[in-house]
Amino acid sequence: MDIASLADAVQRGERRAVARAITLVESTRPEHRAQATALLETLARTGREAIRIGLSGTPGVGKSTFIESFGLMLVEQGLRVAVLAVDPSSKRTGGSILGDKTRMEQLSRSPNAFIRPSPSQSHLGGVARRTREGVALCEAAGYDVVLIETVGVGQSETVVAELSDIFLLLLAPAGGDELQGVKRGIMEAADIILVNKADGALKPAAMRTCADYAGALRLLRRRPQDPEGFPKAMTVSALDVSGLDVAWSEICKLVEWRRAQGHWQTRRAEQARHWFQEEVRQTLLARLDSPQARAVMQTLSGQVADGQITASRAAEDLFARIWPEMQPTNPPESLDAATDTP
Numbered sequence: 001m002d003i004a005s006l007a008d009a010v011q012r013g014e015r016r017a018v019a020r021a022i023t024l025v026e027s028t029r030p031e032h033r034a035q036a037t038a039l040l041e042t043l044a045r046t047g048r049e050a051i052r053i054g055l056s057g058t059p060g061v062g063k064s065t066f067i068e069s070f071g072l073m074l075v076e077q078g079l080r081v082a083v084l085a086v087d088p089s090s091k092r093t094g095g096s097i098l099g100d101k102t103r104m105e106q107l108s109r110s111p112n113a114f115i116r117p118s119p120s121q122s123h124l125g126g127v128a129r130r131t132r133e134g135v136a137l138c139e140a141a142g143y144d145v146v147l148i149e150t151v152g153v154g155q156s157e158t159v160v161a162e163l164s165d166i167f168l169l170l171l172a173p174a175g176g177d178e179l180q181g182v183k184r185g186i187m188e189a190a191d192i193i194l195v196n197k198a199d200g201a202l203k204p205a206a207m208r209t210c211a212d213y214a215g216a217l218r219l220l221r222r223r224p225q226d227p228e229g230f231p232k233a234m235t236v237s238a239l240d241v242s243g244l245d246v247a248w249s250e251i252c253k254l255v256e257w258r259r260a261q262g263h264w265q266t267r268r269a270e271q272a273r274h275w276f277q278e279e280v281r282q283t284l285l286a287r288l289d290s291p292q293a294r295a296v297m298q299t300l301s302g303q304v305a306d307g308q309i310t311a312s313r314a315a316e317d318l319f320a321r322i323w324p325e326m327q328p329t330n331p332p333e334s335l336d337a338a339t340d341t342p
């Protein structure tokens with residue numbers, strides 16, 4: 001593959017090139033990885049920047065409907081919109097909830113939209129860093145807004161928050177007065193809570209739910225990256241396309257403020273650090289999966305099982321054999337130091 005011409009085509013915003021580039025970064029083959037790295041390095045020089053919006057919500061809350069309506073609204077305003085997904089469900093089901101072809105039909109027909117079904121059959125931690133590279137490719141391709149969608153199943157929201165500038169939490173109107181069991185950590189990560197389905201018979205319930213969440217948000221500790229009034233809760237109807245313009249103007253307000261105050265760059269820098277660490281961790285794990293490492297591990301685990309050596313000694317032996325240069329440069333402190341603590 002000619003990386004230079006692929007990079008050019010991506011920069012011209014050709015959708016097929018973007019799709020090919022994403023396939024390349026998702027590939028686990030070593031030669032593809034080297035090409036992907038070269039491609040990302042080339043494209044990093046474009047300096048183009050999108051607004052990265054994370055969107056999370058449980059199945060059925062209206063994520064696809066929201067993306068379709070919201071995406072179309074942005075496209076009508078002359079913006080170019082890309083949609084990517086992090087799909088933690090693939091690990092459990094072997095399939096992809098978010099990959100469904102019929103979703104976002106209208107948006108997918110717009111020449112100014114790019115929709116990427118989620119990668120399947122992969123481990124969350126491993127996939128998310130490739131999604132991040134997909135986001136970078138979309139930015140280089142000149143998309144103004146990149147929506148990163150995930151099904152809310154706990155861990156995935158945290159991942160999406162690490163991928164986005166603005167994190168939206170989509171909720172449905174609650175029946176009772178419960179806060180739908182939304183975990184505190186997720187609330188704390190949200191910039192804007194959108195209570196969807198505020199239409200028809202559901203409207204009163206949506207307004208009550210919204211008020212409940214607005215109250216809950218006020219109880220959270222004030223975050224330095226927020227102007228007065230954020231994080232906030234608001235009602236929308238993805239189906240009736242109402243409230244979406246207000247949501248967008250609130251997002252823009254937040255983006256402007258964070259850019260002006262320097263929080264935007266700080267957050268991106270922190271995220272870059274996070275993903276570097278993640279990359280190191282995943283690379284280490286991948287190296288342990290080499291045939292050589294596996295063979296050594298098998299021998300050693302037999303010895304551990306037989307009680308011939310301890311687990312910690314076996315681990316040390318493993319690294320001494322497969323990775324001699326990785327030994328700690330400073331030998332561990334003497335036993336005395338370790339037993340000194342009461």
Ligand code: GDP
Nearest residue numbers: 058059060061062063064065196197237238239
């Ligand atoms: P997802 O699983 O989160 O992607 O949810 P979908 O977008 O597939 O929506 C699930 C169901 O909720 C569908 O039947 C939608 O038509 C419905 N839905 C989505 N948004 C709205 C809305 O704003 N109002 C109403 N009344 N229903 C909605």
